[in-house]
Amino acid sequence: MIINEDFEPTRGRDKRLPPGQYETRDFPVLSLGPTPEVTTEGWKLEITGLVQNQLSFSWEEFLKLPIEKVKKDIHCVTKWSKFDTEWEGVSLDELMKRAGVGESATHVIAYSHDGYSTNLPIEDVRDGKAWVAVRYEGEDISAEHGGPARLLVPHLYFWKSAKWLKRIEFIDRDVPGFWEVRGYHNYGDPWQEQRYTFD
Amino acid sequence: METPGKNNATPSTDLRRLWQAATLVRFGFAAGNVKSLVFKVPEWVKHLPGQHYDIRLTSATGYQAERSYSAASAPESEGVIELGVEFLEKGEVSPYLWNLKEGGKIEIRGPIGGHFIWTSEMPGPLVLIGGGSGMVPLMSMLRHYHLTDTSRRPIVFLISARSLDRVLYKEELEELMGKHPNLSVVITLTDEAPSDWVGYKRRVDSEMLQEVLAKVSGGMPMTYICGPTGFVEAVSRNLVAEGAAPHLIRTERFG
Ligand SMILES: Cc1cc2nc3c(=O)[nH]c(=O)nc-3n(C[C@H](O)[C@H](O)[C@H](O)COP(=O)(O)OP(=O)(O)OC[C@H]3O[C@@H](n4cnc5c(N)ncnc54)[C@H](O)[C@@H]3O)c2cc1C
Numbered sequence: 001m002i003i004n005e006d007f008e009p010t011r012g013r014d015k016r017l018p019p020g021q022y023e024t025r026d027f028p029v030l031s032l033g034p035t036p037e038v039t040t041e042g043w044k045l046e047i048t049g050l051v052q053n054q055l056s057f058s059w060e061e062f063l064k065l066p067i068e069k070v071k072k073d074i075h076c077v078t079k080w081s082k083f084d085t086e087w088e089g090v091s092l093d094e095l096m097k098r099a100g101v102g103e104s105a106t107h108v109i110a111y112s113h114d115g116y117s118t119n120l121p122i123e124d125v126r127d128g129k130a131w132v133a134v135r136y137e138g139e140d141i142s143a144e145h146g147g148p149a150r151l152l153v154p155h156l157y158f159w160k161s162a163k164w165l166k167r168i169e170f171i172d173r174d175v176p177g178f179w180e181v182r183g184y185h186n187y188g189d190p191w192q193e194q195r196y197t198f199d
Numbered sequence: 200m201e202t203p204g205k206n207n208a209t210p211s212t213d214l215r216r217l218w219q220a221a222t223l224v225r226f227g228f229a230a231g232n233v234k235s236l237v238f239k240v241p242e243w244v245k246h247l248p249g250q251h252y253d254i255r256l257t258s259a260t261g262y263q264a265e266r267s268y269s270a271a272s273a274p275e276s277e278g279v280i281e282l283g284v285e286f287l288e289k290g291e292v293s294p295y296l297w298n299l300k301e302g303g304k305i306e307i308r309g310p311i312g313g314h315f316i317w318t319s320e321m322p323g324p325l326v327l328i329g330g331g332s333g334m335v336p337l338m339s340m341l342r343h344y345h346l347t348d349t350s351r352r353p354i355v356f357l358i359s360a361r362s363l364d365r366v367l368y369k370e371e372l373e374e375l376m377g378k379h380p381n382l383s384v385v386i387t388l389t390d391e392a393p394s395d396w397v398g399y400k401r402r403v404d405s406e407m408l409q410e411v412l413a414k415v416s417g418g419m420p421m422t423y424i425c426g427p428t429g430f431v432e433a434v435s436r437n438l439v440a441e442g443a444a445p446h447l448i449r450t451e452r453f454g
Contacts, residue, residue, distance in 0.1 A: 002257060007256045021265075026454075029428045030452060034435035079267065
């Protein structure tokens with residue numbers, strides 16, 4: 001390791017910061033292309049794959065589901081972390097209960113309106129670890145941050161929290177998504193610094 | 200077209216995962232507020248134009264800071280990694296990189312990234328749109344074009360800068376324009392322009408994009424936009440509103 005003797009840190013080292021991350025108070029954006037325009041009119045969220053009941057919610061129907069409030073730290077692979085972000089959304093536990101997810105399901109794929117997708121092991125969306133968020137800091141989620149609805153899986157790098165969510169599919173094998181086939185880690189645990197395929 | 204960024208090597212032998220000691224061999228100014236830093240590493244891996252590197256500083260107390268910087272050099276510049284680092288007042292890492300002397304060392308790993316990439320094997324016209332230091336990865340693409348491509352595909356490089364001294368690689372761009380009649384470099388100055396300036400003097404808007412895109416014919420262009428989040432959001436939104444196909448637009452936001 002190189003020691004940069006004359007390097008004087010200006011930012012603190014908060015215990016909540018995973019390795020290689022720094023705190024930001026802004027909310028930067030990471031997306032592969034232009035922000036798509038997704039409106040609540042005609043909006044649909046579908047739950048498909050290995051489920052007893054395929055579900056499809058309109059915006060109005062979705063907002064009638066039990067909404068939880070959560071406060072979480074989030075970590076982007078581009079190195080910023082943001083503490084105590086407040087979200088409101090429907091937990092994946094709730095959606096899985098309603099859909100009746102089959103025992104053979106091992107993975108989840110989240111699909112977005114811009115053609116993006118990302119994969120997660122089913123354990124990582126179970127037991128209060130994942131939500132479909134519809135509000136951020138008490139407001140509707142803005143377009144560049146994935147509104148009207150995005151996935152929220154705060155314990156993994158934030159690219160796993162798919163923006164502009166339109167479908168959640170339960171499957172019995174692992175299928176890497178958009179960034180996962182483009183050099184980013186398949187699982188993405190910030191505390192293990194699993195940024196890239198080779199980490 | 201989407202093969203770049205896939206892993207060929209097994210994790211244990213992949214050189215890109217290693218933090219390597221990089222030695223500063225040359226530096227200069229890419230613009231008034233952006234330093235061009237050229238590093239050498241023990242095990243150089245060829246990058247793809249548009250990819251970035253992670254750099255890491257470790258203080259005497261063991262505190263570490265990591266940041267990402269795009270490659271400015273073409274992959275054809277064997278053995279070296281050129282970065283373009285903007286000076287940020289009160290920044291933790293960029294001022295340190297600015298003060299680095301020849302022979303100074305930092306840690307670096309990469310190259311990284313599999314989407315914001317252009318190579319001359321990709322067909323069709325090319326549109327590059329850069330705001331401030333967002334020009335850095337686009338310059339890697341243009342240099343790669345210059346060194347490898349004999350096609351006369353239309354290329355437009357639209358540059359948005361606060362003032363003329365903040366336009367990166369100005370002399371080199373003029374030289375490249377002289378060599379490639381198919382290349383147009385268009386500059387817009389948003390804050391301050393010389394009194395004899397005849398170019399654009401405003402933020403990139405729909406009308407400007409229309410005029411600039413009129414210079415590219417012969418098929419749908421691939422478009423690469425890089426810069427601060429607000430810039431990338433505004434430009435890409437305008438392009439889509441003007442009818443550009445979203446899947447042909449790739450973006451990189453420096454935060
Ligand atoms: C893929 C990628 C490629 C990039 N390529 C380039 C490139 O080619 N060239 C380039 O110049 N940059 C590039 N960047 C940006 C670069 O990684 C750094 O973010 C940038 O250099 C700033 O780092 P810094 O340590 O100097 O500043 P930081 O210490 O990160 O500070 C940034 C700003 O935030 C302020 N600040 C300090 N502390 C806080 C705090 N607690 N909360 C909020 N704000 C604070 C600082 O005053 C400063 O103005 C790239 C980023 C990404 C993600």
